[in-house]
Amino acid sequence: MPTDQYFSKLPAFPSDVPIAKLNRLSYAKLLTGDEVESEALFEASRTLGFFLLDFSTCVEGQNFLQRAERMFEINEDVNNLEQDELMKYAYRPPHHLFGYKHLGNLKIEDGRPDRVEFYNVGQDDMTGVSATLPNPPLIEENRSDIKAYMQQAHVVTDLICDILDSQLRLPKGTLSSLQPQGRPSGTSLRMLRYPPQPEGDRRTSLLGHTDLGSLTILFNTIGGLQILPAGADAKDDDSWVYVQPQPNCAIVNLGDAMVEWSAGILRSNLHRVTFAPGDQSKSIRYSLAYLVRPFGDAPMKRLAGGDSIIPPLEEGEEDTTMTAREWESHRAVAIKAGKDNARSRGGRDIKVPAKKAAATGLLQAVN
Ligand SMILES: O=C(O)CCC(=O)C(=O)O
Numbered sequence: 001m002p003t004d005q006y007f008s009k010l011p012a013f014p015s016d017v018p019i020a021k022l023n024r025l026s027y028a029k030l031l032t033g034d035e036v037e038s039e040a041l042f043e044a045s046r047t048l049g050f051f052l053l054d055f056s057t058c059v060e061g062q063n064f065l066q067r068a069e070r071m072f073e074i075n076e077d078v079n080n081l082e083q084d085e086l087m088k089y090a091y092r093p094p095h096h097l098f099g100y101k102h103l104g105n106l107k108i109e110d111g112r113p114d115r116v117e118f119y120n121v122g123q124d125d126m127t128g129v130s131a132t133l134p135n136p137p138l139i140e141e142n143r144s145d146i147k148a149y150m151q152q153a154h155v156v157t158d159l160i161c162d163i164l165d166s167q168l169r170l171p172k173g174t175l176s177s178l179q180p181q182g183r184p185s186g187t188s189l190r191m192l193r194y195p196p197q198p199e200g201d202r203r204t205s206l207l208g209h210t211d212l213g214s215l216t217i218l219f220n221t222i223g224g225l226q227i228l229p230a231g232a233d234a235k236d237d238d239s240w241v242y243v244q245p246q247p248n249c250a251i252v253n254l255g256d257a258m259v260e261w262s263a264g265i266l267r268s269n270l271h272r273v274t275f276a277p278g279d280q281s282k283s284i285r286y287s288l289a290y291l292v293r294p295f296g297d298a299p300m301k302r303l304a305g306g307d308s309i310i311p312p313l314e315e316g317e318e319d320t321t322m323t324a325r326e327w328e329s330h331r332a333v334a335i336k337a338g339k340d341n342a343r344s345r346g347g348r349d350i351k352v353p354a355k356k357a358a359a360t361g362l363l364q365a366v367n
């Protein structure tokens, strides 16, 4: 429940931990095509790959917050089902990524088991694009609410895609056509639960990673999410900075597909989850992630050409020939084996030929 009311029931986020400075963008302004806000979205997507999106100042946004609130209730209920019941729906990576992931199923950076459990609800399952998957009755009973949430979250990601199209000078609809809700994909709504960690035995809960897909709409109420600033050393624990959850705001981040499609202009930033800071460490941490993946057969290569500012292949550069489905399986195998060499990617300087720069108002970046 990401509203003010919900936050007021939780212990406050402490004021003495390092926090990331995320740009806070207004959904209402983006909806009306505000140019300054759209440019700020592009800037955040290039430099950090993370931003906050405030839903509080328009009816559509408030409606989305209410739906997210309902998803938090379902999250609590589903993750509090008996372990035996949940294990009937266990996910089986790398090929089957929907269903329940039990605590400790994946490794953290030092090879020890993770401290997160989650239930991954498949979008295709909820919208009828695929055959229905086995789910606990609780999920089945809430099918229409979950579907409505996914549909509205998708409207949000489509808007972000349209803005990025325009900023990258791609034909309108390019990015959203690579992830339409009507085509089979690995898109899911992930309901995560992190039990409090015992004092004196605390560690990373969810391994540092980049998201495999294109966009993630994440709601946090309790701290624990951390990102690695550009150029910092992932192995140095002090490098990581907290993302402070904000009432009425989602945390939006870009995934690997955006980096591949934009030839490295957009950024997919390393992030992880650790124990909640300060007084929050005693609370169970629930989190809700709508993880958009491209349609399974979508190519993961650059969208250069036409008027776009995406640079063409240079000598010595190579695009991947993998489809989105292959990319997801490949990374899921590596993650399961603790061999995923995750690092932030993208955020390269924009070089715009003089003619295009004049037409687009973009300045040529000087290296
Ligand atoms: O729980 C969180 O805050 C982050 C989860 C996350 O990064 C993911 O599921 O990819």
Ligand SMILES: [Fe+2]
Residues within 6 Å of the ligand: 209, 210, 211, 271
């Ligand atoms: Fe993530």
